[in-house]
Amino acid sequence: MPQTKFLLDESEIPTHWYNVVADMPNPPTPPLGPNGQPIGPEALTAIFPMALIEQEVSAERWIAIPEPVREAFRLYRPSPLFRAHRLEAALGTPAKIYYKNESVSPAGSHKVNTAIPQAYYNKLAGIKRLSTETGAGQWGSSIAMAGQMFGLEVRIFMVKVSYDQKPFRRSMMQTWGGQVFASPSMETQTGRNILAKDPNNQGSLGIAISEAVEEAASRADTNYSLGSVLNHVLLHQTIIGLEAKKQFEKAGDYPDMVFAPCGGGSNFGGVAFPFFADKAAGKNVRLVAVEPTSCPTLTKGTYAYDFGDTAGFTPLMKMYTLGHDFMPPGIHAGGLRYHGDSPLVSQLYHEGLIEAVAVPQLATFEAGVMFARAEGIIPAPESNHAIRACIDEALRCKESGEKKTLFFNLSGHGHFDMASYDRYFAGQLEDFSYPEEAIRASLANLPKVG
Amino acid sequence: MPQTKFLLDESEIPTHWYNVVADMPNPPTPPLGPNGQPIGPEALTAIFPMALIEQEVSAERWIAIPEPVREAFRLYRPSPLFRAHRLEAALGTPAKIYYKNESVSPAGSHKVNTAIPQAYYNKLAGIKRLSTETGAGQWGSSIAMAGQMFGLEVRIFMVKVSYDQKPFRRSMMQTWGGQVFASPSMETQTGRNILAKDPNNQGSLGIAISEAVEEAASRADTNYSLGSVLNHVLLHQTIIGLEAKKQFEKAGDYPDMVFAPCGGGSNFGGVAFPFFADKAAGKNVRLVAVEPTSCPTLTKGTYAYDFGDTAGFTPLMKMYTLGHDFMPPGIHAGGLRYHGDSPLVSQLYHEGLIEAVAVPQLATFEAGVMFARAEGIIPAPESNHAIRACIDEALRCKESGEKKTLFFNLSGHGHFDMASYDRYFAGQLEDFSYPEEAIRASLANLPKVG
Numbered sequence: 042m043p044q045t046k047f048l049l050d051e052s053e054i055p056t057h058w059y060n061v062v063a064d065m066p067n068p069p070t071p072p073l074g075p076n077g078q079p080i081g082p083e084a085l086t087a088i089f090p091m092a093l094i095e096q097e098v099s100a101e102r103w104i105a106i107p108e109p110v111r112e113a114f115r116l117y118r119p120s121p122l123f124r125a126h127r128l129e130a131a132l133g134t135p136a137k138i139y140y141k142n143e144s145v146s147p148a149g150s151h152k153v154n155t156a157i158p159q160a161y162y163n164k165l166a167g168i169k170r171l172s173t174e175t176g177a178g179q180w181g182s183s184i185a186m187a188g189q190m191f192g193l194e195v196r197i198f199m200v201k202v203s204y205d206q207k208p209f210r211r212s213m214m215q216t217w218g219g220q221v222f223a224s225p226s227m228e229t230q231t232g233r234n235i236l237a238k239d240p241n242n243q244g245s246l247g248i249a250i251s252e253a254v255e256e257a258a259s260r261a262d263t264n265y266s267l268g269s270v271l272n273h274v275l276l277h278q279t280i281i282g283l284e285a286k287k288q289f290e291k292a293g294d295y296p297d298m299v300f301a302p303c304g305g306g307s308n309f310g311g312v313a314f315p316f317f318a319d320k321a322a323g324k325n326v327r328l329v330a331v332e333p334t335s336c337p338t339l340t341k342g343t344y345a346y347d348f349g350d351t352a353g354f355t356p357l358m359k360m361y362t363l364g365h366d367f368m369p370p371g372i373h374a375g376g377l378r379y380h381g382d383s384p385l386v387s388q389l390y391h392e393g394l395i396e397a398v399a400v401p402q403l404a405t406f407e408a409g410v411m412f413a414r415a416e417g418i419i420p421a422p423e424s425n426h427a428i429r430a431c432i433d434e435a436l437r438c439k440e441s442g443e444k445k446t447l448f449f450n451l452s453g454h455g456h457f458d459m460a461s462y463d464r465y466f467a468g469q470l471e472d473f474s475y476p477e478e479a480i481r482a483s484l485a486n487l488p489k490v491g
Numbered sequence: 492m493p494q495t496k497f498l499l500d501e502s503e504i505p506t507h508w509y510n511v512v513a514d515m516p517n518p519p520t521p522p523l524g525p526n527g528q529p530i531g532p533e534a535l536t537a538i539f540p541m542a543l544i545e546q547e548v549s550a551e552r553w554i555a556i557p558e559p560v561r562e563a564f565r566l567y568r569p570s571p572l573f574r575a576h577r578l579e580a581a582l583g584t585p586a587k588i589y590y591k592n593e594s595v596s597p598a599g600s601h602k603v604n605t606a607i608p609q610a611y612y613n614k615l616a617g618i619k620r621l622s623t624e625t626g627a628g629q630w631g632s633s634i635a636m637a638g639q640m641f642g643l644e645v646r647i648f649m650v651k652v653s654y655d656q657k658p659f660r661r662s663m664m665q666t667w668g669g670q671v672f673a674s675p676s677m678e679t680q681t682g683r684n685i686l687a688k689d690p691n692n693q694g695s696l697g698i699a700i701s702e703a704v705e706e707a708a709s710r711a712d713t714n715y716s717l718g719s720v721l722n723h724v725l726l727h728q729t730i731i732g733l734e735a736k737k738q739f740e741k742a743g744d745y746p747d748m749v750f751a752p753c754g755g756g757s758n759f760g761g762v763a764f765p766f767f768a769d770k771a772a773g774k775n776v777r778l779v780a781v782e783p784t785s786c787p788t789l790t791k792g793t794y795a796y797d798f799g800d801t802a803g804f805t806p807l808m809k810m811y812t813l814g815h816d817f818m819p820p821g822i823h824a825g826g827l828r829y830h831g832d833s834p835l836v837s838q839l840y841h842e843g844l845i846e847a848v849a850v851p852q853l854a855t856f857e858a859g860v861m862f863a864r865a866e867g868i869i870p871a872p873e874s875n876h877a878i879r880a881c882i883d884e885a886l887r888c889k890e891s892g893e894k895k896t897l898f899f900n901l902s903g904h905g906h907f908d909m910a911s912y913d914r915y916f917a918g919q920l921e922d923f924s925y926p927e928e929a930i931r932a933s934l935a936n937l938p939k940v941g
Contacts, residue, residue: 045565046501051494115495116577116867127566127640145595147867149906189864190577209909216863216912413666414639417566417597456599456906459659462666 278311306383364483628660719755728761814933
């Protein structure tokens with residue numbers, strides 16, 4: 042009987058994160074301040090602890106994972122690597138398909154991998170409270186859980202429309218002791234100003250970020266916490282790919298292609314960067330970021346300096362962007378609705394070292410259902426993007442007879458996304474071609490730099 | 492750093508189920524037919540395959556698990572045994588606390604452990620369709636997934652009020668290809684008769700069982716499938732306790748007390764029976780069934796022959812019962828609202844070989860939240876009963892200074908029960924003392940036997 046799961050003992054949890062900067066052909070582009078000049082680490086000390094700022098700018102290849110973080114990881118790590126025998130059989134492909142199951146974390150996705158170290162470093166720095174924003178709630182759940190583990194108060198500004206529509210993610214955060222506010226809220230000046238003008242404002246991720254940053258910047262005991270995009274977040278996520286490499290060794294195999302969903306980039310960077318290290322050393326491995334056709338940042342965007350948020354509060358980052366005021370259609374993979382992308386992922390893509398593909402919404406749900414019927418686990422809509430691209434490649438292998446080894450990251454389960462599956466089954470989901478004109482219009486508003 | 496998870500390799504999935512009948516001091520009491528005489532296996536062939544009927548009446552100690560079933564188990568088994576270091580620290584107890592994490596199955600609970608073999612044996616017998624009922628949806632999800640794995644059509648009659656209130660469990664079943672009908676439905680004569688009289692009937696588990704059994708009895712290609720109570724179901728669940736014993740060996744420890752929630756009994760039997768084998772051989776281990784004070788079958792019921800269902804369609808089984816027309820209050824642990832209990836569990840309890848305790852609803856949610864904040868996982872309301880009893884014992888150990896080893900079964904996660912947690916946080920849940928008079932009234936209606 043062929044092996045299905047490749048497990049690691051908890052003593053095999055990696056001792057170091059991998060920093061892709063050490064293997065990039067060119068140094069990362071720096072973030073710029075309002076004056077167009079590179080900003081230094083000191084500009085971030087009001088909202089981040091120094092340990093994370095150091096990781097943000099580090100060029101060291103290996104960064105040690107603190108023991109209390111590794112100990113907290115033991116609650117759910119190492120995550121299993123699965124060989125998808127049943128999916129392979131259902132597709133009739135000669136390709137071998139593997140997936141890393143990040144849905145095993147208590148919050149249900151890979152986001153916990155960075156929430157735990159962020160909570161730890163903030164606690165170590167004497168911080169008492171973390172503030173953050175959340176849209177669909179995956180990040181908010183993860184930081185609520187991590188804050189609880191290290192005795193930090195966690196205040197989560199949740200976009201009002203999600204707060205009302207996704208009560209169960211909210212309940213999850215509350216179960217872990219998180220305080221959840223519908224944003225705009227009365228907790229901040231930003232929120233109060235907006236509500237004074239428009240008491241029925243339904244909120245946006247931009248507003249929620251502003252509220253969270255205002256709290257962090259205005260209180261010495263409070264820091265801000267971000268769940269994707271930044272270098273230190275991608276660094277923390279490399280634990281996924283590092284474990285996977287050990288597990289492929291046990292399986293006596295190695296991937297020809299690695300697929301991961303790509304929104305802000307932490308999921309893709311987390312699984313793909315450790316394989317990039319091998320690629321930089323000459324190994325033949327293709328790394329594929331999978332994004333929605335409705336928000337095609339890498340495949341249809343421009344590589345330019347842009348704001349990280351909609352409102353233009355953040356430093357400028359050089360990245361693939363659809364323009365910071367691009368509003369993607371309301372697809373169900375909330376985690377992939379981001380106008381930009383991680384600067385590290387963007388730079389590697391710009392230099393032709395990684396690939397990107399965009400897939401339409403209906404095809405991703407079709408792939409997710411196919412996966413669930415073969416392998417059991419019901420995937421998150423974000424994960425369905427990687428599954429779609431992987432299945433497409435497996436079907437090409439069926440045509441060509443190639444026995445490729447394919448690998449994707451199952452970033453989370455879909456237990457809190459069943460309403461999206463419902464709409465899919467009811468025929469109420471649509472495909473969106475990317476709105477060419479909308480992209481042109483928002484790209485015309487890119488900030489002028491240099 | 493002390494070890495947190497005790498894993499088994501998938502080659503260590505048990506090869507045999509353990510049949511407690513072999514170690515019981517007295518043979519099990521037989522089910523009785525409408526004439527008060529014991530019914531033979533042949534009476535069940537219209538709705539069950541012979542392999543399951545043989546297991547239902549077997550006295551063999553070990554029953555081989557077919558290889559295709561073990562292979563299907565590899566999707567999620569062996570499940571991990573956790574040492575709850577963080578919960579111990581939060582309680583400040585000298586007791587050691589372990590839990591088996593059955594929430595790792597794709598359907599989120601231990602119910603899959605019997606759904607898979609039931610689907611397999613029915614497929615082997617040439618059956619094309621399974622029919623079953625479901626209340627809250629945990630069993631329906633499990634059998635939908637298992638049916639998909641073996642190419643069986645699965646038809647699930649879901650109590651209408653749950654069908655409307657728990658749409659996400661329904662979506663889950665549909666994702667795995669299950670057909671879900673709000674019961675009463677137009678699919679059966681039973682359903683049509685009820686709807687003709689009362690088009691707005693909200694359904695009941697009794698009606699749903701009748702619909703599922705009618706389908707199975709009236710079609711040669713269709714069998715019925717049940718998720719608890721019966722001997723073969725408890726047999727299948729012993730895989731939990733068998734794995735746990737191997738894991739305790741690896742941990743170099745052994746439980747002084749084992750706790751499991753007890754409704755129909757498959758959860759308790761599954762984890763406790765393999766330890767009962769040791770107890771029968773002279774080992775000192777206490778086995779504690781935990782039930783809600785609102786439906787206190789073992790602690791306040793009577794040991795007598797009664798119907799398994801509300802309507803009185805099933806054979807009579809000798810068991811602890813509150814009377815088949817006892818209607819427990821609408822607590823949130825839907826899986827524990829059963830008037831009776833497994834005949835095997837009942838007989839062991841009657842003979843003083845296992846223990847039972849009843850816990851009130853609010854205290855179970857308090858325990859569940861305490862567990863989630865320490866260990867991450869948000870438990871199902873049913874599991875919270877075992878957690879409560881285990882925490883109470885750990886707190887007694889804190890008083891006495893005893894270093895007992897405590898073990899409970901985390902039967903499932905609470906991802907589809909967040910509305911119940913919401914009500915708990917909002918102060919909208921109540922405790923129910925057991926309604927003495929209601930029990931007396933329903934016990935007065937026990938069928939007369941012999």
